[in-house]
Amino acid sequence: xxxxxxxxxxxxxxxxxxxxxxxGLPALEGLVVGSYCHDVLLRGxxxxxxxxxxxxxxxxxxxxxxxxxxxxxxxxxxxxxDFAYASAPAPERHPPLLCPAPTTSFxxxxxxxxxxxxxxxxxxxxxxxxxxxxxxxxPDRRFAYGLAVGVAGEVLPETLERxxxxxxxxxxxxxxxxRVFDAEGGGSGAAVRHIALEGTPYAxxxxxxAFLKASxxxxxxxxxxxARRRCCVIVTEGRDGCRLYWDDGEARVAPFTAVQVDPxxxxxxxxxxFAAGLLWGLSATDAALIGNFFGAAAVSQIGVPTFHxxxxxxxxxxxxxxPIQRSSPxxxxxxxxxxxxxxxxxxxTALQEAARLMCEQQxxxxxxxxxx
Ligand SMILES: Nc1ncnc2c1ncn2[C@@H]1O[C@H](COP(=O)(O)OP(=O)(O)OP(=O)(O)O)[C@@H](O)[C@H]1O
Ligand SMILES: O[C@H]1[C@H](O)[C@@H](O)[C@H](O)[C@@H](O)[C@H]1O
Numbered sequence: 590x591x592x593x594x595x596x597x598x599x600x601x602x603x604x605x606x607x608x609x610x611x612x613g614l615p616a617l618e619g620l621v622v623g624s625y626c627h628d629v630l631l632r633g634x635x636x637x638x639x640x641x642x643x644x645x646x647x648x649x650x651x652x653x654x655x656x657x658x659x660x661x662x663x664x665x666x667x668x669x670x671d672f673a674y675a676s677a678p679a680p681e682r683h684p685p686l687l688c689p690a691p692t693t694s695f696x697x698x699x700x701x702x703x704x705x706x707x708x709x710x711x712x713x714x715x716x717x718x719x720x721x722x723x724x725x726x727x728p729d730r731r732f733a734y735g736l737a738v739g740v741a742g743e744v745l746p747e748t749l750e751r752x753x754x755x756x757x758x759x760x761x762x763x764x765x766x767x768r769v770f771d772a773e774g775g776g777s778g779a780a781v782r783h784i785a786l787e788g789t790p791y792a793x794x795x796x797x798x799a800f801l802k803a804s805x806x807x808x809x810x811x812x813x814x815x816a817r818r819r820c821c822v823i824v825t826e827g828r829d830g831c832r833l834y835w836d837d838g839e840a841r842v843a844p845f846t847a848v849q850v851d852p853x854x855x856x857x858x859x860x861x862x863f864a865a866g867l868l869w870g871l872s873a874t875d876a877a878l879i880g881n882f883f884g885a886a887a888v889s890q891i892g893v894p895t896f897h898x899x900x901x902x903x904x905x906x907x908x909x910x911x912p913i914q915r916s917s918p919x920x921x922x923x924x925x926x927x928x929x930x931x932x933x934x935x936x937x938t939a940l941q942e943a944a945r946l947m948c949e950q951q952x953x954x955x956x957x958x959x960x961x
Contacts, residue, residue, distance in 0.1 A: 637699075641892055644740055840927070889947060
């Protein structure tokens, strides 16, 4: 596998020049590209929730909560004048660009059947689509890492290519690349389908991507065996945790217990938790534990989750502890360590305790709601 995020097709001189330019960077600044959206949740034809959504919202929420203190990030996102959540914490801290088109919105129809970890638990329809994010919308400076996290095709191939040029390591959510939207049908929006990654203009960029994350539903469309030869592939498996595949190895990473109330945003929160783990200096397999932790946190609440300060304090304390980790140069260098560390199980056990605090918070919140 080529060193992550080194543009394989760039001439050496240009690469050197880019590395020179990155020297003056704030050490760990990230670039998040993908839009905020409106989510409407329906069950049995009834609206059961209307919330802020979009990967930008879920990702910012986790990066703000779990990144090391020296890390920062910018968000490039687009919404219309109808955007209903401008004063929610994520958009307020990381404001979107305003467009003439309406805010992207999705209707998610949940079935009452018990979903397996690998089968779709909801049918998504895109009701409105905001403008794509163009290469010129990105800031003209270098970043330590980038997250390409589109929900409705807004991360164009040329935008991803520019991200790769600007960022030392790019992490991509497959949903940004393989979603297509069938013709609008009578006001109910366009059905979301997947297409094979290999047939898209994104495929040629894979070698210059560090990590590609797909859900188990999306995995067949990216072709894990093909993709792992080009970059590290992560397949998330809902309540079963996740698997990592790199060119000559793979690992399964155990999940955390959660009481699922809304699966929306689990994948986004996972990817941001994973990135935060890398920022703390963990190997990819250890960082996947942080991904699983925040994926579990996301499903425990409707919409963008609020993290209990006690739970966050516990997670930060765990990540600050010296004996775990820090063998890899991670996002600050040009290569990644993939293997689990000898502290992996210890890290899982410690996080399990923090996950327990999360469940307790959920139970308390339910009790309070019931008293209202
Ligand atoms: N019910 C659950 N219990 C515990 N952890 C979960 C659960 N569901 C999801 N997770 C965590 O979140 C991660 C991402 O979930 P999932 O594989 O469902 O992603 P996804 O389908 O992309 O999610 P979405 O499209 O809803 O954002 C999983 O790898 C797991 O770590
Ligand atoms: O797959 C989902 C879906 O598109 C939701 O509408 C959105 O809120 C999430 O960010 C995304 O991950």
